[in-house]
Each structure stands twice: as structure tokens, then as C-alpha cells.
Amino acid sequence: MIKTDVVIIGGGATGCGIARDLTLRGIHHYLVEKGDFANGATGACHGLLHSGARYVTNDPEAAHECITENIILRKIAKKCVEVTGGLFVRLPGDSRRFRDTFLKSCEDVGIPTEVLSPSRALDLVENLNPAMEEAIRVPDCSIDPFRLCMLNAFTSRHRGGGVLIHHKVIEIVKEKGRCIGVKAQDRFSSQVKEIRAKIIINATGAWGDQIAHLSGSEAPMTLSKGSLIISNHRLTNMVINRLRPPSDGDIIVPNEAVCLAGTTSVPVTDPDAIEVDPREVDIVATQAEQLIPKFGTTRLIRAYTGVRPLLKAPSGDSRNISRGFQIIDHNNGMFSILGGKLSTYRLMAEKMVDAIVGHFGVKVSCTTADVPLEGQEELSGYPLSKRLKEMDNIVCECELVTRDDVEGVINSIGTKHIGDIQHRTRLGMGPCQGGFCTYRALGIMQEIGRVSPEESMHILREFLQRRFRGIRPALWGDQLREEQLVESIYLGILNMEQHQ
Amino acid sequence: MIAREYDVVVIGGGMSGFMASHTLSRKGYKTALISQGDPVCSLSTGCIDVLSRSKDPLSGIRELPDDHPYRLVGEKAVEEALQFFSQIMDKTAIPYTGDPRENREILTPVGTTKTTCLVPRTMAHAQGDAGDYIHVVSFKGLKDFYPSYITSRIANSSFSLFDAKVTSTLSIATRFEEKPFLDEFISWIQDLDTPFGTIALPAVLGMRKPMAVLEELSSKTGRVIFEIPTLPPSIPGMRLFRALKSTLQQAGGHVYWGKPVSSVERRGSRIEAVTLATSGRPSRVYGRAFILASGSFVSGGLFASRTSVQETVFDLPVFVPGPRTDWFNHDFFTPGHAIEKAGILIGPSFRPRESDLENLFVCGSIIAHSEIMKNHCGHGLAIATGCAAANACDKELS
Ligand SMILES: Cc1cc2nc3c(=O)[nH]c(=O)nc-3n(C[C@H](O)[C@H](O)[C@H](O)COP(=O)(O)OP(=O)(O)OC[C@H]3O[C@@H](n4cnc5c(N)ncnc54)[C@H](O)[C@@H]3O)c2cc1C
Numbered sequence A: 001m002i003k004t005d006v007v008i009i010g011g012g013a014t015g016c017g018i019a020r021d022l023t024l025r026g027i028h029h030y031l032v033e034k035g036d037f038a039n040g041a042t043g044a045c046h047g048l049l050h051s052g053a054r055y056v057t058n059d060p061e062a063a064h065e066c067i068t069e070n071i072i073l074r075k076i077a078k079k080c081v082e083v084t085g086g087l088f089v090r091l092p093g094d095s096r097r098f099r100d101t102f103l104k105s106c107e108d109v110g111i112p113t114e115v116l117s118p119s120r121a122l123d124l125v126e127n128l129n130p131a132m133e134e135a136i137r138v139p140d141c142s143i144d145p146f147r148l149c150m151l152n153a154f155t156s157r158h159r160g161g162g163v164l165i166h167h168k169v170i171e172i173v174k175e176k177g178r179c180i181g182v183k184a185q186d187r188f189s190s191q192v193k194e195i196r197a198k199i200i201i202n203a204t205g206a207w208g209d210q211i212a213h214l215s216g217s218e219a220p221m222t223l224s225k226g227s228l229i230i231s232n233h234r235l236t237n238m239v240i241n242r243l244r245p246p247s248d249g250d251i252i253v254p255n256e257a258v259c260l261a262g263t264t265s266v267p268v269t270d271p272d273a274i275e276v277d278p279r280e281v282d283i284v285a286t287q288a289e290q291l292i293p294k295f296g297t298t299r300l301i302r303a304y305t306g307v308r309p310l311l312k313a314p315s316g317d318s319r320n321i322s323r324g325f326q327i328i329d330h331n332n333g334m335f336s337i338l339g340g341k342l343s344t345y346r347l348m349a350e351k352m353v354d355a356i357v358g359h360f361g362v363k364v365s366c367t368t369a370d371v372p373l374e375g376q377e378e379l380s381g382y383p384l385s386k387r388l389k390e391m392d393n394i395v396c397e398c399e400l401v402t403r404d405d406v407e408g409v410i411n412s413i414g415t416k417h418i419g420d421i422q423h424r425t426r427l428g429m430g431p432c433q434g435g436f437c438t439y440r441a442l443g444i445m446q447e448i449g450r451v452s453p454e455e456s457m458h459i460l461r462e463f464l465q466r467r468f469r470g471i472r473p474a475l476w477g478d479q480l481r482e483e484q485l486v487e488s489i490y491l492g493i494l495n496m497e498q499h500q
Numbered sequence B: 001m002i003a004r005e006y007d008v009v010v011i012g013g014g015m016s017g018f019m020a021s022h023t024l025s026r027k028g029y030k031t032a033l034i035s036q037g038d039p040v041c042s043l044s045t046g047c048i049d050v051l052s053r054s055k056d057p058l059s060g061i062r063e064l065p066d067d068h069p070y071r072l073v074g075e076k077a078v079e080e081a082l083q084f085f086s087q088i089m090d091k092t093a094i095p096y097t098g099d100p101r102e103n104r105e106i107l108t109p110v111g112t113t114k115t116t117c118l119v120p121r122t123m124a125h126a127q128g129d130a131g132d133y134i135h136v137v138s139f140k141g142l143k144d145f146y147p148s149y150i151t152s153r154i155a156n157s158s159f160s161l162f163d164a165k166v167t168s169t170l171s172i173a174t175r176f177e178e179k180p181f182l183d184e185f186i187s188w189i190q191d192l193d194t195p196f197g198t199i200a201l202p203a204v205l206g207m208r209k210p211m212a213v214l215e216e217l218s219s220k221t222g223r224v225i226f227e228i229p230t231l232p233p234s235i236p237g238m239r240l241f242r243a244l245k246s247t248l249q250q251a252g253g254h255v256y257w258g259k260p261v262s263s264v265e266r267r268g269s270r271i272e273a274v275t276l277a278t279s280g281r282p283s284r285v286y287g288r289a290f291i292l293a294s295g296s297f298v299s300g301g302l303f304a305s306r307t308s309v310q311e312t313v314f315d316l317p318v319f320v321p322g323p324r325t326d327w328f329n330h331d332f333f334t335p336g337h338a339i340e341k342a343g344i345l346i347g348p349s350f351r352p353r354e355s356d357l358e359n360l361f362v363c364g365s366i367i368a369h370s371e372i373m374k375n376h377c378g379h380g381l382a383i384a385t386g387c388a389a390a391n392a393c394d395k396e397l398s
């Protein structure tokens, strides 16, 4: 049995942010996540570090939180944020009155804006729809959610906190009506660990109500799925929004070598049973094409979907800290922190920890807004020139990942999970979506004795199934061609369908 | 504009286009074959899948749906086409082995077995279930082949690794063409301390004369040796493609390589010529008849947009199996996604059924209802329909 002060359930941005905040205030804790970091909405989001402008007309309070956090994160999380800037583009037919309200509201909230003529906007982003009326520049940025989680957890891990990924909380241990710990099951060995704590924080986003139920309480939410598509090219170096009230498919965010366009909003009930509907892909692609016409002809490499936990009307015992997120004291030793945005994760963590420090007699106040994330120096990147020299050693041609990169991850975190390698090296993130390199990565894992060949066949099957779920909704054009090729390899050459 | 005239112009340099051209040039026609790029064949294992349903692949043809192209060719003609293929290959450095009436199982790089029919002679002993002891010899750092997949699935097996100093199938195959390398490899293998049995290698035994390399290896070691196909880039696939191309050129067939057909000249219901997109002057190729062998999606013969499917050379009507939401199953491993049925519907004389074009014939994986993955009939279908379309064309011209 493990003993600690606080158990955090959920390794999304919120959970990892809380772990870091607790570390800096000297409170011992364990973070338990059922998948890899960013396994939920955090990893499935758009990766937009909001300036707040998107919300400025209908939720100025949330907009204000966004701009404040935007400035903080640009300072403390340099290696996770790309300061791209953003444009709100007004197309013919879009309301001029909305534009006026937008500019006024930005001014009220304190979001800097600059109105640009079409030609100036086209100078900045040449692929924009030339028929646009105008564009307004705002300080939107692109943010890497996975890195953000990893770096927040890094502080915790290196200063005595416990971080357990691939461990699912299956039970909340109670004594006399109070929650005194959790039981977490290892995904690979099925072994169950018990962790005792004084406070349990439920930071499981869309799964929040499930966890609340395990403790005999509830956390009512409305779930809404949002789907996004990834283009094969970086068609813009700035974040592009449509200048109109928020609706489907109105944001495009550049991210490394690709672009993400989204999203939709469809009510769902089960966060584990979600799938992109090909019709959502059509909606998003059609909208994105209006902002950047090339979206219509570029290759889409994948579609994916995440679940937003939206707050239901606050109930009696909940404290409505902000319209954006909510902290619920279940009055049994468990707290739930729900809603919010990736952009405001740090603020959410701060408020959450503020709410519980009293239990530990700690008076230290929050410093996460001032102390840069630790571990960023180590993410120095890997110069392309060096990679090209090692061409013979490359296992993922799309993203130029070498055998050494793969071995490095396997050895450092000792994983059997192909997703862990993908998140840390970008293996399989390019056009073939792991169709070629996953087989190789598993072969390498076999060679260095991480997995048995039987296991790797099993992992490969699982991977192919998951991969297919991501690309199936966006299969046409070149991506359909690539898919037929990958199918010919696994079902034709390797005949994997008959050997289950 | 440069103009050239032929009896028959074949568009597409894949298995079906080559077999159609071979059939016609053997009958004395002046043929041209135009291809934009390398075919799917060079990615394949080089093994000829015919139909995986029954032990005798040809008898399985009777059970196929009526609209499957094999039904149109007929069992006997499929058998003759496969024999013709073997005859062609017998005269090359990569002879084939196998009986069109008998399927065989060969070992794959993950230790499973794959049903196929005719195989390059370098794979003659690649039966996966023979029960013999198998020692797998692979190469250090080779990216696309991991012998432990195989040894974990086969009881009587082991493996060792040779350091070839290079790590791709292509570069290792190139090294096998060098005599000193081969000698070094042979003496290494002679010193191997393994129980008696067969030796299996990934398919890298040289590009040009694999049988010569294999024979030398066998005679010096006294072992039965065979190749196991690898993932693309696939050496046996490339060997097959090169052999088909060079034998066609030797037989007098003209080959235009690396240029797509960019436009088509029609007069009424006949095609007069096609134009090649060349960097310099465009050239026009005239023919009395044309055979479309441009392949399916992978080769670009078909192209899917978000809402429909186009045939890219003549813009022929394409059979599309329902709306895009229905093209793919939800499960990756369920054989037979509906999109596999997409293609050109053809009539008994291998002409496109829904077009008025009189002198156009169609063969290969672009034909509707082929369902190649589901039936495991890739090269077999290309060979059979290539010969059949050529024969139909011959009837028309004579
Ligand atoms: C499509 C979409 C696009 C978005 N785009 C943006 C954007 O561009 N910018 C922005 O600021 N915000 C965006 N958001 C919102 C943002 O993603 C979320 O608000 C934020 O990531 C929530 O983080 P979280 O840590 O609270 O929840 P999550 O990231 O969902 O984390 C919950 C974690 O709990 C884990 N968990 C669940 N059950 C268990 C269990 N039993 N045991 C252990 N662990 C468990 C899950 O695996 C998961 O990792 C978007 C949301 C969606 C859905």
C-alpha cells in the first residue's frame, strides 16, 4: 500500500497542472492516469492557446481568463507554445455588426487587436481566401498539449511526487463514508495498487461523473463531442478563426508540419464510445475550405474526436468559481474539478489547490504563474541536419524518427505501449499514420526484449484497429490510396486477418 | 508534336498491362505500352495469388458472384493465362514454380502463412507448415524484417544475424551482387552452428540473378534455402516487374515509361490517339485499339473525391458502392470493404459496359467487383484479365 496526501485522478492538463502546483507548495501526492498523458480531451483538442477573442462576445469572463493565462503560458511554457498570432477573418456575407461588437468587446476585456486589410492579411498568410473583407489580428497561439502535460508532470516526478500512467482507478476506498484512497489497476500486468490519501481530486474531465459515482456522489455534466481533421501540410503559420459567432468548423490551428481544423459539437453520453462521423468531416472540411481554399485539395491524414465536459447548471453545494470551470466539494474527502479549457489549466489547478491547502495547514501561495516549467531545456529538439545524416537508421520516414530515438524512449520509460513512443517521438504521426513504422517499432521492442513476439502481434493488431478508426472518416483522395496500400500490406502480405 | 502509330496501345504498366501486351505481341501485333510510373507489382511479394478460397484456386471461381471478372474469363482461360505467365518467366533469371490448380502456403515476415499459388523459385521451399527445422538468417539492423516474429510462431526454429553493414532490403540486395560479399556471407553461413534443416532468408538475394545466388548458397552449404517475402520495398516484386518489362521489350513491344496519358483524342465512338505529357514536346500515340490497365486507387487509375470516384484516363463511368459513409467497414480486419468493388463495369468482350467507346478494352484491378483483398486474387486476376482483354481485342481487330 502506498501512502500520500493527495491522489489526483486524471493525467490531462488539469491533473498534471495540479500535480505541479502541489509540488511547488510542498504537498505530497500521486497522479494516476489510465492511459498516457493527455489521453482524454487534452490530447484530442485543437491545441489553440486562446487569446480569449473567440469567447469575447458571449463570455467576457472566460475571455479575460484566457488572455491572462495566454500571457502567463507564453512566459512559463516557451517550449510548448508557438507564438503564431491569430487572425479573425471576415468573409463576404459575415455580419459587420458582429465585427463591431467583437472589436469593442476585445477592448473591454483587454485583448489587443489590429484590423488588417485583405492584402496585409494575405501577406501574413498567403493561402487565405482572397475574397475576404478584412482580418483582425489577435494574440492566439498554438500549444502542444502533450508536452505541456509531460513538463507539468516532470516537476512532480523529479521532486518526489508519484506519477502512475497506464493505471486505471477502479475503486475508491472508503471508510465511514469518507474517501481514504483509490485502487488502481496496471493496464499491462493487471496488478492492482492501493494508494491511501487524505484528499482525492477527480480531474477526469468527461469521465468525472463516473469517478464521482465510485465515491457515492455525482458530478452532473453534459458531454459534447468535437471532431477535428488534420491536413498533411502546414497551410498557415497563424491561427485562423472565422469572424462570426462561434459555430462548427471555424478554427484552423497550425501544429508542427500540419494543420488542425475543427470542430463540431454533438451531444454524447458515453465518453468511451465516440467516433468521428464522416459527415462531421465534410462539415469541417467545407468550412475550413472557405477560410483557406487549399484545404479542399490538400490531403487529410486523419480525423479525431474528443469530449468536452460541459457544466450543468450549478447545484447547491458547488462553488461557481468561474463560468468556465467548476470545483465541487463532495464533502466526503473528494473534490471534482470539471469544465474549463486547456488554455486555463494553470488557473484551474491554482484554484483547486487553494481550495484544499487548508487541510494540510500549508500557507504557501501559488507560484506556478511565475516559475517557468522545468525540464524544458531537455526538449532541445533534434536538428534536421543530424537526422538526415542518420537516414539509414530511420524507422519513420514521414517524421524522420530514428532507431535510436525509439530505443531511447523504450529504455527511458520502459513502455510496451506504442502510443507512448508516438507521443514522445512523433513516430507514425505523418501521412502514413504509422502504417509502415509501427511494425518496425514493435520489431525493435522485440529485439531489445521489451515485448515478446506474441505480445507485439497483439499490440500491432490493436494499433491497426485504432489507427483505422482515426482515418476511416476521412478516406478519399490520396489518403484512401495510402490506406489501400497499408491494407495490402497487413491483410495481403502479412495475412493478419486470418491469424487472430 | 511527335506521332507514332501502333495496332494496340496499352495504358498502364502493371501486371495486367504487361500480360495484355505480351499476348498481343506474341500474336504479331505492333504494341505500345504507356506507363506513368512503377506498378503495384513492385510493392508485392512477387507471388501470384489466384484465389484463396479452396485448395484448387480455379475451382473456387465457380463460387464467386456472377459479376466477378474471373467469371467472365472462365476457369479454363484463367488456367491458360497462368501457364502463359509461367512460360514467359521460365525464360528469365527469375523462373516461377507451382501449379495453377494448387494453392500453397508460404511463410510471411510475421510468421503467419499466406495462401498463394505460383511463386518465384527462390521461394519454392517457403511452405510455412512443413514441420522441418527452419533456421532464419537475417541482417543486423534490417528495418523491415524481424526474425523473432517467425521463430516465436514456429516450434522448430532459431535465428542468427549477419552484419551486412547496411540496413535496408534494397542495399543488402545490391551487396549480394558483389562477389566478395557473397563469399564472405557463404563462409559465415558455413560456420553457423545450427541443427540441420532448411535456411530461410528475407528476400534480398540480389536483384538480377537471385537463382544463381541461391544455387551457389545451397551447393556450398548443402542446405535447402529459401527466401521469405518482405514488406515494401520488396525485392521479389521489383525483380518481377523488371523481368516483365525487359521481356516485353525483347519481344518487340514498345514501352513509354514515366509519362502519364494526359489527354485523349476521340472521333465519334472511337479513340484515335492518346497524348503523353512529356516535359518537352507532347507526343501523340495512335492506335487501332486501346487497352486500359491503369490499376485501381493505389496506382491512380481510379481517384476518389469526397463524394464520387473518377476513372482518370478516359473519364469512364465508374461503379461506386454507395455513399462514402459505406465505403469502409468499421473493423479493419473484416475482409472486403465495399470500396473494393469500385471500378469499371465491363461486358463479355471486356469493353466498358456503360460507355459507347468501341475500340477500348479494360483489364486488371480497375475492373469493378474484383474485390482483390477479399479474394486474395491480385496478380492472378491481373494476369487472367490482361490475357482475356488482349484476346478480345485480337478478335475485334482480325
Ligand atoms: C474537440 C475539442 C477541442 C478543444 N480545443 C481546445 C483548444 O483549442 N484550446 C483549449 O484551451 N481548450 C480546448 N478544448 C478544451 C480542452 O481540451 C479541455 O477543456 C481540457 O483539455 C480538459 O483537460 P482535463 O485534464 O480536465 O480533462 P482530460 O484531458 O479529458 O483528462 C481526463 C483524464 O482522466 C483520465 N481518466 C479517466 N478515467 C480514469 C480512471 N478511471 N482512472 C485514471 N484516469 C482516468 C483520462 O484518461 C484523461 O486522460 C477542446 C476540447 C475538445 C473536446
Ligand SMILES: Cc1cc2nc3c(=O)[nH]c(=O)nc-3n(C[C@H](O)[C@H](O)[C@H](O)COP(=O)(O)OP(=O)(O)OC[C@H]3O[C@@H](n4cnc5c(N)ncnc54)[C@H](O)[C@@H]3O)c2cc1C
Residues within 6 Å of the ligand: A484, A485, A488, A489, A492, A493, B011, B012, B013, B014, B015, B016, B017, B034, B035, B036, B037, B038, B039, B040, B041, B043, B044, B045, B046, B047, B048, B049, B050, B232, B259, B260, B261, B262, B293, B294, B295, B296, B298, B299, B300, B301, B312, B313, B363, B364, B365, B366, B372, B377, B378, B379, B380, B382
Ligand atoms: C503492397 C501490395 C502488395 C501486394 N502483394 C501481392 C501479392 O503478394 N500477390 C498478389 O498476387 N497480389 C498482390 N498485390 C495485388 C497486386 O499487386 C495487384 O492487384 C495487381 O498487380 C494489379 O495490377 P494492375 O495491372 O491491375 O495495376 P497496377 O499494378 O496498379 O498498374 C497500373 C499502372 O498504370 C499506370 N497508370 C495509371 N494511370 C496512368 C495514366 N494516366 N497514364 C499512364 N499510366 C498510368 C500506373 O503507373 C501503374 O504502373 C499487392 C498489392 C499491394 C498494394
